[in-house]
Amino acid sequence: MKLTNKQIAIIDQTLIDKGVVYEEIKLELLDHIVTDIELETEESNFEIAFSKAMLKWEKELEEINPLEKIVTPRIVKEKFSKITKNLFKFSLLAVVIFSVLITTITTLKPEEYVYYNLHLFFYSVFSLVCLINIISMYFIWKLKIKTIYGRFFQVYVGYTAFSLYKIYSGLNRLSDLSRHYSYKSIFRNFFEWFFDGFYFFMAIYLVIVAVEHFRVVKKYKLI
Structure with missing residues (x-):
């Protein structure tokens, strides 16, 4: 047929x-x-x-949120949940490895200039990643093409505002470094990098998600 x-x-x-x-x-x-x-x-x-x-395909199309105004079939919900789980898995694994590595470097090299240059480089890259997310947000909104990756990006891109605040706070600390620098314990050093690094890797994951959105748009020739 x-x-x-x-x-x-x-x-x-x-x-x-x-x-x-x-x-x-x-x-x-x-x-x-x-x-x-x-x-x-x-x-x-x-x-x-x-x-x-x-x-x-009845099971995949089953509505699993019957009390909500927006119809959400199982296949959509499961796909969104999978991307969400991958976000936190990626961020947690990456930030642990990153924090251990940087803590090791700053423990072996506790000098002020090492601390300063590592943070300056980190916040510079973090700022660039946030800028990419802001630009991606504009183009995803402008294209108005619905993909599950685009929807995920729109839900989580709000964290960029908090990331920018973290960058601003970090750079302010660096500006007063000469007056306030003191060597931190290994644990304090680790968690300092961990908390900033977690949002950094979340931002990187959002870049990956945005790339996937545009890849889908290109693959299916939606524009």
């Missing part, structure tokens, strides 16, 4: 009505459902074949 453009449009609208509004998820499901229907015999009725195909 070869589907017409009108029949494909019906499937597409049905997925949207069920809350699958994110392009990469919708297009993937659309491809699977169209394939399932087209594998039916030529004598099959479209409505019957469509119903059978939708029944196959």
Whole structure:
């Protein structure tokens, strides 16, 4: 059974009505459902074949937040949750490795200039990452193309404001360094880098998510 453009449009609208509004998820499901229907015999009725195909994907399309105003099918919720878990896994693992490394360096080299240059480099890179996120936020908003990565980015990009505050506070501490510098214990040193580093790696992960959004836009030629 070869589907017409009108029949494909019906499937597409049905997925949207069920809350699958994110392009990469919708297009993937659309491809699977169209394939399932087209594998039916030529004598099959479209409505019957469509119903059978939708029944196959019933679990993934199940609404799991029935009390909320926005329909959220299971497949969307699970995809968003997976990206969220990856955010915290990436940030925690990266910041632990980073904090141990920098703490080791500053313990072996406790001089003021080492402390100053490491922080200055860190806050410079952090500022650049935040700038990239702000620019990405503008283009994601301007394109108005819905992907699950774009939605995730929009939800978590608000942390950029707090990151900018952390950068501002850190640079202020550096400006008074000559009057207030004192060698910190290993634990204080570690946690100082850990708390700033966690938001730094969250910001880096958001850059990765933004890149994924634009990759999806390019892959499916959505512009």
